[in-house]
Amino acid sequence: xxxxxxxxxxxxxxxxxxxxxxxxxxxxxxxxxxxxxxxxxxxxxxxxxxxxxxxxxxxxxxxxxxxxxxxxxxxxxxxxxxxxxxxxxxxxxxxxxxxxxxxxxxxxxxxxxxxxxxxxxxxxxxxxxxxxxxxxxxxxxxxxxxxxxxxxxxxxxxxxxxxxxxxxxxxxxxxxxxxxxxxxxxxxxxxxxxxxxxxxxxxxxxxxxxxxxxxxxxxxxxxxxxxxxxxxxxxxxxxxxxxxxxxxxxxxxxxxxxxxxxxxxxxxxxxxxxxxxxxxxxx
Ligand code: SAH
Numbered sequence: 001x002x003x004x005x006x007x008x009x010x011x012x013x014x015x016x017x018x019x020x021x022x023x024x025x026x027x028x029x030x031x032x033x034x035x036x037x038x039x040x041x042x043x044x045x046x047x048x049x050x051x052x053x054x055x056x057x058x059x060x061x062x063x064x065x066x067x068x069x070x071x072x073x074x075x076x077x078x079x080x081x082x083x084x085x086x087x088x089x090x091x092x093x094x095x096x097x098x099x100x101x102x103x104x105x106x107x108x109x110x111x112x113x114x115x116x117x118x119x120x121x122x123x124x125x126x127x128x129x130x131x132x133x134x135x136x137x138x139x140x141x142x143x144x145x146x147x148x149x150x151x152x153x154x155x156x157x158x159x160x161x162x163x164x165x166x167x168x169x170x171x172x173x174x175x176x177x178x179x180x181x182x183x184x185x186x187x188x189x190x191x192x193x194x195x196x197x198x199x200x201x202x203x204x205x206x207x208x209x210x211x212x213x214x215x216x217x218x219x220x221x222x223x224x225x226x227x228x229x230x231x232x233x234x235x236x237x238x239x240x241x242x243x244x245x246x247x248x249x250x251x252x253x254x255x256x257x258x259x260x261x262x263x264x265x266x267x268x269x270x271x272x273x274x275x276x277x278x279x280x281x282x283x
Contacts, residue, residue, distance in 0.1 A: 003028040003057055007180055010055045014081040018181050022074060023115020025179040026054045027137075032178055033058050039171055039191060040111045040135040042066050049107040049131075051099045051114040051122065056082040062111055063089045070107055072099050074115075100125060110134035110192075116142070116183065120158065124208065126192065127165035134192040137174060143188040150259050157215035161208055163260045164201065167193045199264040202271025210267050214255050222258065223251040226266065234277060244273060 007026055011018065018024040027033055036058065042048055046066045053059050053071040059082065062069045070093045073079050079096040086092055095102065099114070100121050109132050114122055116139045123146065126134060138146075141154075146162045147170065148155040162168055174187040201207035213232075214225045223245055230241050245251070248269060250262055258266075 001030065003030055004180055006057075007055060010081065010085070014077060016075075016077055016081070020181060020183065021117065023052065023117045024054070024075070025181055025183045027057060027113050027178055028180045029174075029178040030057070032174060033061055035172070036111055036113075036135050036137070036189065037061050037065060039189070040109055040133065042109055042111065046109050046132075047105075047107045049104070049110045049112070051110070051112040053082050053094065054078065054113070056086050058111065058113060059092065060086060060089070063092050067091060068093065070095065070105055072097060072102065074098055104129070108132050110136065113137045116185070123158070124161070127161060127194070127208075128204070129194075131194065135171070135189065136192065137187050137189045139183075140173060140186045140188045143170065143190055146190070150257065155256060156218065157212045160211045160215075160260045160263050164197060164199070164207070164264065165194060167195050169193075199261050201264045201267040202269075202275075203267075206271045206274065207264070207267040210270060211263055214263070218254070218256040220255050221251065222253050222255060222266070223248070225255050226251075226270070229270070230273075234274060236277060 007028055042062065042065050044065065044067050047068045047070065048062050048066045050059055050062060050069060050071040053073040055078065059069060059071050063086070068091045072095045073082065074097065076096055079094055083094060100118060114136060119138055119142045145154045145156055145158045147168055148159040169191045171189040171191055174189060176182045176184065176186050210229060213229050217225065226245060226248060227241055230236060230244070248266060250258060
């Protein structure tokens, strides 16, 4: 049993031409959607956030168990459609907009098949928010990057930032056949639980930014990555940089060879210098 017939009916009725470029691949496996709701353990106490409502198949299931559902959908045509499709539901708030730049109301959990086109900025935004857990279906390769450990070739800034910010559990792999139109990648469902910081980084935003900058050249020696970062971000002379750099550990290690905790130590040190010199770091 799939939802393909229902979906094709709705696509025709509302004259929607699915655009894969903005992640418009709709889940047609009703059992998969049910499992996502089960994984999230949503109850009538929860306010659930959904990113990308599509035609509201997952949204409807969520309204059955949650206190309230807030769903954000970019496409005005889809917003119009789901307002009609879900008109029998009272515990739903439909917001038209881009998840990446709208103001978010409070919520307790996230359950979503978000558009893959915004995976990185989406996950970085989530790591700055407060919530109990998120059940997300994401591109399989993206999840591999998210959970990679040092030594793995997919280990990068996302892995470091994720390991600092949350515990992430792989729940199941999902075939591209579960979506229509089929995306050209497979997916993985994950459970994300934000965690208290495991180590001190000085400042979270600063840490995220530093790690991303360092990994723009993962094969660089740490000392060069630090110099480059300071030169670009701090108003400081080259002589001062030379003096400062001596105080840092792991100078001869390659960027890809540092653990998240080691990046934390570097960030903590850099941030204190940044504060002392009262520099401004651009976003
Ligand atoms: N949850 C649905 C739809 C998944 S497709 C399902 O399971 O079938 C992803 C949806 O996200 C599409 O409807 C697309 O229009 C929407 N979308 C794309 N970019 C978005 C953004 N930046 N913010 C919010 N929604 C977005």
